[in-house]
Amino acid sequence: MTEAPQDPRYDVIAIGNAIVDVMxxxxxxxxxxxxxxxxxMTLVDExxxxxxxxxxxxxxxxxxxxxxxxxxxxxxxxxxxxxxxxVADDQLGEVFAHDIRxxxxxxxxxxxxxxxxxxxxxxxxxPDAQRTMNxxxxxxxxxxPETLDANAVAAAKILYLEGYLWDPEEPRAAMRRAIxxxxxxxxxxxxxxxxxxVIDRHGDDFRALIADGLIDILFANHTELAALTGEDDFEAGxxxxxxxxxxxxxxxxxxxxxxxQGGERAEVAAEPIDKVIDTTGAGDLFASGFLYxxxxxxxxxxxxxxxxxxxxxxxxHYGARPEADLKALMVEKLG
Amino acid sequence: MTEAPQDPRYDVIAIGNAIVDVMxxxxxxxxxxxxxxxxxMTLVDExxxxxxxxxxxxxxxxxxxxxxxxxxxxxxxxxxxxxxxxVADDQLGEVFAHDIRxxxxxxxxxxxxxxxxxxxxxxxxxPDAQRTMNxxxxxxxxxxPETLDANAVAAAKILYLEGYLWDPEEPRAAMRRAIxxxxxxxxxxxxxxxxxxVIDRHGDDFRALIADGLIDILFANHTELAALTGEDDFEAGxxxxxxxxxxxxxxxxxxxxxxxQGGERAEVAAEPIDKVIDTTGAGDLFASGFLYxxxxxxxxxxxxxxxxxxxxxxxxHYGARPEADLKALMVEKLG
Numbered sequence: 001m002t003e004a005p006q007d008p009r010y011d012v013i014a015i016g017n018a019i020v021d022v023m024x025x026x027x028x029x030x031x032x033x034x035x036x037x038x039x040x041m042t043l044v045d046e047x048x049x050x051x052x053x054x055x056x057x058x059x060x061x062x063x064x065x066x067x068x069x070x071x072x073x074x075x076x077x078x079x080x081x082x083x084x085x086x087v088a089d090d091q092l093g094e095v096f097a098h099d100i101r102x103x104x105x106x107x108x109x110x111x112x113x114x115x116x117x118x119x120x121x122x123x124x125x126x127p128d129a130q131r132t133m134n135x136x137x138x139x140x141x142x143x144x145p146e147t148l149d150a151n152a153v154a155a156a157k158i159l160y161l162e163g164y165l166w167d168p169e170e171p172r173a174a175m176r177r178a179i180x181x182x183x184x185x186x187x188x189x190x191x192x193x194x195x196x197x198v199i200d201r202h203g204d205d206f207r208a209l210i211a212d213g214l215i216d217i218l219f220a221n222h223t224e225l226a227a228l229t230g231e232d233d234f235e236a237g238x239x240x241x242x243x244x245x246x247x248x249x250x251x252x253x254x255x256x257x258x259x260x261q262g263g264e265r266a267e268v269a270a271e272p273i274d275k276v277i278d279t280t281g282a283g284d285l286f287a288s289g290f291l292y293x294x295x296x297x298x299x300x301x302x303x304x305x306x307x308x309x310x311x312x313x314x315x316x317h318y319g320a321r322p323e324a325d326l327k328a329l330m331v332e333k334l335g
Numbered sequence: 336m337t338e339a340p341q342d343p344r345y346d347v348i349a350i351g352n353a354i355v356d357v358m359x360x361x362x363x364x365x366x367x368x369x370x371x372x373x374x375x376m377t378l379v380d381e382x383x384x385x386x387x388x389x390x391x392x393x394x395x396x397x398x399x400x401x402x403x404x405x406x407x408x409x410x411x412x413x414x415x416x417x418x419x420x421x422v423a424d425d426q427l428g429e430v431f432a433h434d435i436r437x438x439x440x441x442x443x444x445x446x447x448x449x450x451x452x453x454x455x456x457x458x459x460x461x462p463d464a465q466r467t468m469n470x471x472x473x474x475x476x477x478x479x480p481e482t483l484d485a486n487a488v489a490a491a492k493i494l495y496l497e498g499y500l501w502d503p504e505e506p507r508a509a510m511r512r513a514i515x516x517x518x519x520x521x522x523x524x525x526x527x528x529x530x531x532x533v534i535d536r537h538g539d540d541f542r543a544l545i546a547d548g549l550i551d552i553l554f555a556n557h558t559e560l561a562a563l564t565g566e567d568d569f570e571a572g573x574x575x576x577x578x579x580x581x582x583x584x585x586x587x588x589x590x591x592x593x594x595x596q597g598g599e600r601a602e603v604a605a606e607p608i609d610k611v612i613d614t615t616g617a618g619d620l621f622a623s624g625f626l627y628x629x630x631x632x633x634x635x636x637x638x639x640x641x642x643x644x645x646x647x648x649x650x651x652h653y654g655a656r657p658e659a660d661l662k663a664l665m666v667e668k669l670g
Contacts, residue, residue: 061396
């Protein structure tokens with residue numbers, strides 16, 4: 001590992017899906033009628049997306065993508081960020097690019113000509129505020145590894161990777177290159193496991209990355225932790241992995257979150273809010289808050305608290321991009 | 336005028352702009368910096384739209400269009416509606432078509448191939464909840480008069496026309512044909528004046544339509560009334576026009592609305608709400624509520640009250656399409 005250059009340009013650079021969310025409220029009956037995987041994320045092809053869109057009520061389009069959401073939160077708090085992800089040359093691609101640049105994030109991945117279209121995620125939000133996601137990956141899965149800007153990766157304190165994007169071949173290769181670039185520059189690698197189905201398919205890869213010491217910060221929720229470790233018991237899962245990653249962050253939805261780092265353990269309760277409207281992006285924004293504190297070397301408990309505050313903001317409205325002034329909110333809540 | 340066929344299929348058929356709204360909060364400073372016409376609607380070309388979009392913060396896309404919003408409200412209350420408007424063969428066109436059909440509105444205008452793109456309206460929402468609209472009309476202005484389905488127009492109790500669309504030539508010709516078709520079938524024609532700049536350009540046309548007895552229901556706000564009548568005084572404006580249209584509805588923003596019909600005058604206060612978030616669509620939804628009562632031949636005051644309730648719902652959130660269950664809301668408020 002070579003010495004890290006002075007003054008990295010970015011706090012966090014992320015590689016993730018470049019997705020526009022298409023969101024509509026829906027009844028539990030519709031979820032059943034369409035046989036959707038309630039609360040989960042399911043990949044759909046273009047025909048499947050068309051069929052589900054036809055069954056969906058009037059919607060709104062809001063930029064999404066897990067890692068992109070995390071960066072939007074970080075940027076709103078004042079962090080310097082860059083995003084790597086693939087959009088097509090179409091209107092939804094313009095929407096995604098506009099929205100991510102509009103919050104001050106560098107986004108230079110060249111647009112991809114031709115089909116398929118920019119990724120979209122059809123999100124059905126039930127009255128209990130659960131989001132059921134159906135993703136047409138489109139252009140997002142064709143991020144070419146050869147266009148990866150290793151200098152940009154080396155110029156960030158943290159490389160943040162989205163587990164969802166480990167599934168398609170080209171982005172997986174791009175992420176492996178990025179991990180190399182980050183490690184060569186002495187940077188940290190953060191990884192979010194994203195979803196159980198990804199672990200079902202690529203758990204061996206993830207366990208190998210961890211065993212090789214390539215993951216510095218691991219984000220998971222409690223079901224992903226169980227899938228990764230094979231331990232159904234939460235504490236047994238934590239115990240089996242805590243010595244293999246320098247920083248482990250496990251979220252538990254309404255039950256808060258736990259982090260372990262350097263022998264220390266911290267916990268946080270979920271931040272109370274008046275009404276949960278839409279849980280889309282809760283984990284993504286939890287990561288925003290945590291990473292914001294982490295790059296500033298704040299105490300572990302404070303990093304978690306920032307995560308809980310950012311997650312509470314995102315679930316209080318539709319969409320996975322922050323609406324409130326997160327910077328002001330952090331000052332108000334944490335001083 | 337021939338006899339109206341029994342059992343018209345539609346309560347309201349509307350011709351209007353087929354627009355997707357691109358909405359973002361913004362500061363008053365940005366409105367000044369960009370020299371925008373605060374509170375108004377300004378037409379912009381593709382270059383202008385690109386420039387303004389570049390200056391806009393992260394946005395959300397929600398289907399809009401004045402008359403289309405009115406129909407969405409009517410449909411949500413339970414009315415049968417059809418829409419005529421022009422989208423292009425692109426993703427925003429799909430979004431518009433999906434959203435209007437998803438609320439049960441018939442929309443059969445064939446998609447237009449090639450450029451320009453589907454219309455979009457860049458809406459800057461200031462902290463005072465005022466919306467400043469900048470519209471790229473795109474495909475919307477090329478609605479071909481020859482494709483107008485006169486049978487569909489004849490099959491609706493009310494033909495509703497959006498003044499905005501009187502400006503471009505082809506839709507104006509389509510609207511003139513539609514008025515003919517409606518009158519031949521013994522149907523009512525409703526017209527909304529939309530915006531002062533339209534009256535500045537086409538006031539003579541509007542006054543001629545009124546003088547010829549072709550407008551049965553006229554919607555205006557107080558500034559549009561002044562522009563149409565040349566009377567700055569509200570009551571003088573009302574007096575100068577009330578005998579020329581069977582039903583006159585004039586909205587006054589936070590000061591409520593007035594309606595005159597068959598020698599009767601009714602007034603309504605604005606419906607109180609906790610917090611005004613975004614005034615986009617207030618007039619459009621007022622028209623929804625009023626028309627819903629009107630087609631059911633309800634008392635004038637009750638029609639106005641429905642308008643005020645629907646307008647209050649729309650200004651309590653972002654976007655000009657209803658989010659609450661308007662049917663249930665009407666029952667709750669009016670019994």
